[in-house]
Amino acid sequence: MLELSSNQWQLIYNTFSFGLISMLACTVYTLVSQSRVLPKYRNALVLSSMVTFIAGYHYIRIFDSFKGSSDGFKVMTTGAGSFNEAYRYVDWLLTVPLLLVEVVAVLALAKAASSSLITRLVPAAAAMIALGYPGEVSADDGTKILFGVLSTIPFLYILYVLFVELGKSLERQPEGVAATISRLRLLLIATWGVYPISYLFPLLNITGTDSFMYRQVGYTIADVLAKCVFGLTIMKIARMKSAAEGMADSH
């Protein structure tokens, strides 16, 4: 049992609700805005809708799980009926590879170039998430460090692909688009940076209720940035490219 203060409990509760509705509103927005970009960019928008739809589902579950595992402001974190942290990992296992496919899709590269990027990014993203989970749930520092390091290897490989391989194709993008894609990569890295920071709290001696609160609030804000703000940036890029390719500006 984790005895939160009433402020800690309410902050987490309201942050989950904020994450939930942000994901759902973003899903509807990107779904109904398809016609504002050229057909070749619509798949990137649909992928963004899928990411926020999957995340919206998981936030409904996380919200209910938090409520269901609470007795007053006490939260059960182990045993039957405890708060289910694993929803996040199931979510990331699905959404993180999709987010990377979304970036490749909005570039609208030649088929061979885009297949080559996807076949390298997707397995690396899945490996990164799968290797992070044993570290998160372990109470042993050695195991945490081991899986933290293992999960960093595919992360570095993803950075290499995004900055070196994908960087080459940025030169051929219309004016303004390359700069926005660079900002998108930075957003991705800045938000992904939040996940291991929360993961390392026990190692930094931030423990107990503080660690739990910072982790839940930090993960949720990072998710909203990495999925909603990310998706809206993808939409902006798709609209810039559509306009550069002669689509009449529909605002």
Place this chain on the structure above:
Amino acid sequence: MLELSSNQWQLIYNTFSFGLISMLACTVYTLVSQSRVLPKYRNALVLSSMVTFIAGYHYIRIFDSFKGSSDGFKVMTTGAGSFNEAYRYVDWLLTVPLLLVEVVAVLALAKAASSSLITRLVPAAAAMIALGYPGEVSADDGTKILFGVLSTIPFLYILYVLFVELGKSLERQPEGVAATISRLRLLLIATWGVYPISYLFPLLNITGTDSFMYRQVGYTIADVLAKCVFGLTIMKIARMKSAAEGMADSH
């Protein structure tokens, strides 16, 4: 525990239900009416749908929270399982910036002019809401006044941008549109005026169950005016502008 009379309790309960379905009905209406305006005005309509969708979600939660925190006509306002007032602030944090983007979107200004307005209005709106919350939840009059004043600063800045900056672009709008946009601004200010009035009840010695009832009913009516009536006015403006630009009237 707040011991409401049965009339007070039922008025609040039914007002929440009224707010809930007004938001959802408005969401569906603006979503399915897209084709009645020119493509360049559709984003303003979609933004209105998003505002009422987000608000509809929060009214479902507020309604359930009111029911769940009631024992007969007694409402728990502090402690575990109490009525969650914070849903409103999470709602406003998302919807108030979106409402301002909606006004800018329906003007269909040149890209630079509209970006400039949005980058000033959105952070000001977020600051206004975020600074209002500590005052609302504080039981101390000094803190209430402090955050009331702090939150008024970005509010005045928003008024300046809406009346002085945005006023300039009204001259270039077709006949009738400028007058409707002026009415829209007045609607926005009149409804926003309700929020601080309720906020100041404790300072005006309106306390206990009366304060709670006026606040809940006042906020809900203000929300319906500022989101549903506002969204329908945005739609009217979009239709007037579409007609002025030669769209065949489809009624």
